[in-house]
Amino acid sequence: SAVISQKPSRDICQRGTSLTIQCQVDSQVTMMFWYRQQPGQSLTLIATANQGSEATYESGFVIDKFPISRPNLTFSTLTVSNMSPEDSSIYLCSVEFQVGTDTQYFGPGTRLTVL
């Protein structure tokens, strides 16, 4: 099975700064997604990272706050911009290996703390 990695695994950041999180897969995938898990809560989809085009954002999430890149079929980044303590969460990427399949596999997550 494929390996999904995320960098960094955790970080502590100052208010007003930005952090870029990387998601790398060791094989090509069609779909990549970014989720947020706020402390003690469930996962919420931020956006779908589309290869070669702009990401598709869910209601409540905007590109200026969470810019996403997907330069190829194995890699994506999520940036959390102008951070505030409310952005403290676990950010997880997930992948689907084939178009139209239904199963997503998750990376290990990035734990972000904003002071």
Next chain:
Amino acid sequence: AQTVTQSQPEMSVQEAETVTLSCTYDTSENNYYLFWYKQPPSRQMILVIRQEAYKQQNATENRFSVNFQKAAKSFSLKISDSQLGDTAMYFCAFMIDPNFGNEKLTFGTGTRLTIIP
């Protein structure tokens, strides 16, 4: 919009016993998939089991099985012969058939399961 409800915030069971986690969902769709994921303290989300809504047969994966009641919109997870490694947060999740909508996973709020030695 789809919603997923897990009514048991926490559960605990003795090692080797059987435990059932409940999940209900609401949707007007007819084609969809249901999942159980576990999230141990390492925070890695691990797929436990999946069920296609068009299949009447309940999915099983070793010690894990589901009771899928489509009319009742219920999707419970049974863990048999529970082991200490089963201690984790368990999330029920829903996805519309990708051929009819996007691949968005909608998660429930989770059930924290503790296996007691």
